[in-house]
Amino acid sequence: MNIYGIEIDVKKLPELDKDFIPIYKFNQSFLKTAKKKIGIGITRNDGQTAVYNTYIHGTPHMREADMYYVERLIKTLLWMKGGYKITIVGDKDIYEYIKTAYSNRGIRSFDSQFMSDVYEQDFSVEYSDKLPEQKEISKPVGRHLEGCRIGFDAGGSDRKVSAVIDGNPVYSEEVVWHPKIAKDPDYHFNEIVSAFKTAASYMPRVDAIGISSAGIYINNRTMAASLFLQVPKKLFDDKVKDIYIRAAKEIGDVPVMVCNDGDVTALAGAMSLKKNNILGIAMGTSEAVGFVDREGNITGWLNELAFVPVDANPGAAKDEWSGDIGCGVKYFSQDAVIKLAKAGGLILDESKTPAEKLEYVQMLLRENDPIAREVYESIGVYLGHTLILYHQLYGFSHVLLLGRVTSGEGGEIILSTARTVLEEEYPEIVGKFKISLPDEKSRRVGQSVAAASLPAL
DSSP, X not given: OEETTEEOOOSOOOTTOTTOOBHHXXXXXXXXXXXXXEEXXXXXXXXXXXXXXXXXXXXXXXXXXXXXXXHHHHHHHHHHHOOSEEEEESOHHHHHHHHHHTSTTSTTHHHHHHHHHHXXXXXXXXXXXXXXXXXXXXXXXXXXXXSEEEEEEEOSXXXXXXXXXXXXXXXXXXXXXXXXXXXXXXXXXXXXXXHHHHHXXXXXXXXXXXXXXXXXXXXXXXXXXXXXXXXXXXXXXXXXXXXXXXXXXXXXXXXXXXXXXXXXXXXXHHHHHTOOSEEEEEESSSEEEEEEOTTSEEOOOOOOGGGSBOBOOTTOOBOTTTOOBSBGGGTSSHHXXXXXXXXXXXXXXXXXXXXXXXXXXXHHHHTTOHHHHHHHHHHHHHHHHHHHHHHHHHOOSEEEEESGGGSTHHHHHHHHHHHHHHHHHOGGGTTSOEEEXXXXXXXXXXXXXXXXXXXXX
């Protein structure tokens, strides 16, 4: 394979996506001949700053490869860490390219506007002779088990709730809902309150409510979330930003905490395995990722790896929301199952929802359909090639796979295939981390139980 003059060798490719090019492989091949040092700084809330030093070629005939490499790298860092200001040191041509890319009409205008909204700051790209100092803040979260608690997990296809007494779930349910197509936030509000009241009915009282929800949350406020994709901006500002705070008040004046579902995925893994330094990956409506560090803390990073590039192929699958290509959402979610099923020749009923299409493929897998099996094997190949990229970014010791896509035999196929790819393609990484699946019950409702532990009394 050759991209922008960079030769890439990949032994194991997904059966249903032979054009897949692992971006880690591209990066490693690129860096073999890159000698000019550049630096990247990305600043977010409270002055926190991620700093990354790397290399480019800095020659005219490799300029296209340089720009592609740096643009994909900055995209990765931005959605992993979050931020509203990019600082570049070492190459003004690269700076000008990135500044144009993140302008209002640039190829990354979605990203700059999204980050501006999240951090309520104007997005900027600056050139400097010196990188800012790195600054990171982590904090403990969850693991509070005393009392009567509600744990709620708001997914894009289903909502899960658990009633938890002194750490023991006494009731859990999973209900299909359709938040991503609802324009009226009262629909979301009523569904959330209904779940809260159901869980409350199984306990003598409610002492706290913990919420795991797709999206970005600051001080329990919804800053951005695909769950409310169709809600008009004014209604979003009026009714969605404080939707969980308002819903909790319907139950009582109790402590409430809202966390991104990815972080709760990692917390669920840490609690289940009784270990830290865990990356949790929930494959459902999207790819939700969270990280619990070596001290058992969450980092305050976005961890929105759904928007981090994993495929270097310039013709890779496009995400309809962000407009970008090759990002995790199309490789580790129900969208990936649908994409691969169609590539394999399966006929899916277009009148069905994505969740229903996923269920159909899962049914075919239970019936030993060979194409359905290739769908999950292909996702496993994606995962094997991508976990080494994630490990380079996080340095985790454990990976826990959750979410509807990993339910049943499909999860086992994804896991075993990913392990095989790592062993064959990246023997140097074998033994540095473990990949596992929780048991079936924990896989489906584990996040809502972990969510219950979020608030301190």
